[in-house]
Amino acid sequence: MDVIIAGLVLGALYAIVALGYTMVYGIIELINFAHGDVFTFGAFVAIPILNRLVNQNDFNVPVGQSIFAVTVSVLAAAALCGILGVVIERIAYRPLRNAPRLAPLITAIGVSLILENALFQWQGGLPVFTPVAISRSTYTILGSPITNVQILVIVVAILMMVALDLFINRTNLGKAMRAVAQDREAASMMGINVDRIIAVTFLVGSALAGAGAVFYLLYEGSVGYNSGFTLGLFAFTAAVLGGIGNIRGAMLGGIVIGLISSWIESLGNGSGTEWYEPVIFATLVLILVFRPAGLLGTNTTEKV
Amino acid sequence: MAARWHALTDAYHDTPLLRRFAVLLVVVLAFLFPVFMGSVGVDDATFAEVYVLLALGLNIVVGFAGLLDLGYAAFFAIGAYTAALLASSHFAVNRTSFHSLLLTVGPGGIHVNFFVLIPLSALVAAFFGILFGAPTLRLRGDYLAIVTLGFGEIVPKVVENLGDGNSLGLPNITNGVNSITGVDSPPNIDLGPIHWTFQTNDPRPWYYLGLIIVIISVIIIYRLRDSRLGRSWVAIREDEIAAAHAGINITGTRLTAFALGAAFSGFGGLLEASRLANVSYDQFLFTVSVTILTMVILGGIGSIPGVIVGGIVIAYMTQTWLTTVASWVHSLGDGLHKGPEPVSTIGAWLQSLPVTSAKPMIFGIILVGIMLLRPAGLWPEQRRARELHPDTEKTLEEEQAELYTVRTGEI
Numbered sequence: 001m002d003v004i005i006a007g008l009v010l011g012a013l014y015a016i017v018a019l020g021y022t023m024v025y026g027i028i029e030l031i032n033f034a035h036g037d038v039f040t041f042g043a044f045v046a047i048p049i050l051n052r053l054v055n056q057n058d059f060n061v062p063v064g065q066s067i068f069a070v071t072v073s074v075l076a077a078a079a080l081c082g083i084l085g086v087v088i089e090r091i092a093y094r095p096l097r098n099a100p101r102l103a104p105l106i107t108a109i110g111v112s113l114i115l116e117n118a119l120f121q122w123q124g125g126l127p128v129f130t131p132v133a134i135s136r137s138t139y140t141i142l143g144s145p146i147t148n149v150q151i152l153v154i155v156v157a158i159l160m161m162v163a164l165d166l167f168i169n170r171t172n173l174g175k176a177m178r179a180v181a182q183d184r185e186a187a188s189m190m191g192i193n194v195d196r197i198i199a200v201t202f203l204v205g206s207a208l209a210g211a212g213a214v215f216y217l218l219y220e221g222s223v224g225y226n227s228g229f230t231l232g233l234f235a236f237t238a239a240v241l242g243g244i245g246n247i248r249g250a251m252l253g254g255i256v257i258g259l260i261s262s263w264i265e266s267l268g269n270g271s272g273t274e275w276y277e278p279v280i281f282a283t284l285v286l287i288l289v290f291r292p293a294g295l296l297g298t299n300t301t302e303k304v
Numbered sequence: 305m306a307a308r309w310h311a312l313t314d315a316y317h318d319t320p321l322l323r324r325f326a327v328l329l330v331v332v333l334a335f336l337f338p339v340f341m342g343s344v345g346v347d348d349a350t351f352a353e354v355y356v357l358l359a360l361g362l363n364i365v366v367g368f369a370g371l372l373d374l375g376y377a378a379f380f381a382i383g384a385y386t387a388a389l390l391a392s393s394h395f396a397v398n399r400t401s402f403h404s405l406l407l408t409v410g411p412g413g414i415h416v417n418f419f420v421l422i423p424l425s426a427l428v429a430a431f432f433g434i435l436f437g438a439p440t441l442r443l444r445g446d447y448l449a450i451v452t453l454g455f456g457e458i459v460p461k462v463v464e465n466l467g468d469g470n471s472l473g474l475p476n477i478t479n480g481v482n483s484i485t486g487v488d489s490p491p492n493i494d495l496g497p498i499h500w501t502f503q504t505n506d507p508r509p510w511y512y513l514g515l516i517i518v519i520i521s522v523i524i525i526y527r528l529r530d531s532r533l534g535r536s537w538v539a540i541r542e543d544e545i546a547a548a549h550a551g552i553n554i555t556g557t558r559l560t561a562f563a564l565g566a567a568f569s570g571f572g573g574l575l576e577a578s579r580l581a582n583v584s585y586d587q588f589l590f591t592v593s594v595t596i597l598t599m600v601i602l603g604g605i606g607s608i609p610g611v612i613v614g615g616i617v618i619a620y621m622t623q624t625w626l627t628t629v630a631s632w633v634h635s636l637g638d639g640l641h642k643g644p645e646p647v648s649t650i651g652a653w654l655q656s657l658p659v660t661s662a663k664p665m666i667f668g669i670i671l672v673g674i675m676l677l678r679p680a681g682l683w684p685e686q687r688r689a690r691e692l693h694p695d696t697e698k699t700l701e702e703e704q705a706e707l708y709t710v711r712t713g714e715i
Contacts, residue, residue, distance in 0.1 A: 100370075105372050105446055121658055
């Protein structure tokens with residue numbers, strides 16, 4: 001049960017990051033390698049804000065102060081990450097929209113390197129710790145302990161996903177996004193500003209990553225300059241598992257990957273912590289080989 | 305065999321005189337290089353040779369076949385560990401020792417002759433290339449990028465985890481976090497005027513050995529590029545569906561590109577393992593894959609001379625130039641810091657500028673910059689350059705004229 005709870009929390013975080021991958025892939029068929037680093041950027045933005053708003057020596061933070069600090073840092077991280085995402089798209093991907101497939105993939109990996117090194121120069125190579133922004137209290141569910149932070153992460157993730165689902169399926173902007181994903185040319189003939197819609201996709205995806213990063217920080221307590229890259233790979237695996245381009249699939253995939261990785265990590269004599277990375281990547285390969293469309297995806301033929 | 309030889313001499317005769325001369329000059333200068341340089345310079349050059357070899361191999365995968373491989377260092381690691389495990393005292397065999405020219409087995413470990421390891425390391429790397437490639441090369445290109453990235457992470461991790469007392473209860477296979485030390489050097493070579501003894505204090509024999517391997521590889525790769533196989537790679541890269549309809553086996557052809565690319569990286573691994581005499585899992589992390597990719601992109605995707613130049617530039621940049629530039633920038637900062645107020649702030653900023661640790665950022669800027677500004681690289685391949693900038697009046701006419709002559713056979 002402990003394992004399941006940890007897995008759900010981890011899975012919720014993967015799912016939030018996976019949403020960014022899957023939205024971008026759905027709309028321009030690009031693996032945005034920089035997404036994981038945008039996530040780390042969000043965490044690094046939140047750290048000084050939390051430091052300022054929370055008394056670092058006090059483990060008993062008043063509830064009002066916690067809510068205020070977390071809200072402000074989530075908004076700031078989401079806003080700055082959203083802007084960063086749009087800027088990345090504008091500089092590195094938009095000029096290559098009609099270039100061969102290889103070109104934007106290479107710039108994506110380049111942007112990821114630039115961002116990661118910038119984060120390294122900013123905060124150094126060691127993990128950065130945050131103050132306790134929410135005083136811990138533990139509840140018991142079905143005989144296992146669960147902290148309020150864990151509950152918060154799961155609840156927030158569900159809220160974000162519901163909101164995103166509504167946004168995609170119920171608003172005009174969401175409809176335009178789905179149209180661009182389906183057929184860019186036809187969408188532009190219907191009067192949709194394709195460039196703007198793609199920018200919005202990056203804005204939303206990156207903002208989600210930024211917000212998710214704050215909750216990751218609250219849960220883990222620290223973040224390193226390269227945490228986002230590995231987490232991004234796992235999140236991408238989640239997106240593929242769920243069926244890339246499929247929003248609900250990304251959520252499901254995130255939860256499944258979270259459960260798998262926390263289950264493997266819990267295995268005895270330390271083999272889990274050593275082997276969970278290879279196992280996750282092996283999972284990715286197996287999915288791609290046996291069910292490339294993912295759990296919820298439908299098989300699509302490649303666009304010509 | 306005779307036909308092959310004729311093809312090679314024909315290729316030679318088809319090359320313009322000036323170009324033949326230029327190539328000859330470069331080769332001669334490369335051979336004379338150690339005469340002018342101190343041993344540190346030659347050591348750096350040997351490092352550059354290994355990376356040129358790797359870049360040439362990756363160029364087959366990325367440049368010719370158009371597959372983005374982000375885990376190429378995995379094959380480098382496999383080549384290096386093949387050499388390290390089969391030519392060191394790591395695997396002690398408890399029986400009376402068996403000794404021969406090509407192979408020695410006994411309590412002193414397994415020692416395979418270096419010249420047997422040359423094909424062997426390439427074969428093992430190619431085998432793993434097929435093993436990794438076979439299930440994944442059916443996928444679309446961008447999935448392949450992430451899967452290779454995954455392999456690039458898995459291989460060093462597996463090597464790290466299979467050491468002494470590993471958690472799976474397996475015997476000590478890779479020596480884990482403790483690197484494998486004492487990898488054999490090539491046997492001494494005594495051929496008339498050439499006396500090469502491979503020792504750590506003299507880099508020159510290593511340099512020549514590397515140079516010969518690079519030259520042979522370049523010839524092989526040129527022949528590959530112009531072969532039926534090489535043209536199939538390009539056809540798939542340009543239009544997969546059209547290539548499939550022209551009767552090319554897509555997965556099989558890609559697999560050969562992947563396996564051959566891996567094979568060259570196996571050579572590189574062997575050379576590096578025996579040169580440094582030790583291998584460790586952390587020599588083959590993601591940064592290495594990215595370094596090699598940057599060489600290929602900088603020089604020009606698919607262009608063999610471009611990739612060689614790109615490899616040399618990046619290898620030197622990582623080895624020496626960055627440190628030199630850093631010391632320049634910092635001493636400039638020292639000078640400016642003594643000046644009046646606005647200048648001294650700039651000086652202080654320059655003093656603390658982290659030039660050497662910004663290597664990944666420089667790679668990133670190169671990758672993005674080249675793709676945006678000069679997608680064919682510094683030294684573009686002719687065919688590729690035409691593809692990227694087609695359809696000016698003149699090239700169109702040229703292409704059509706070429707097509708006409710080919711069709712009517714009037715060459």
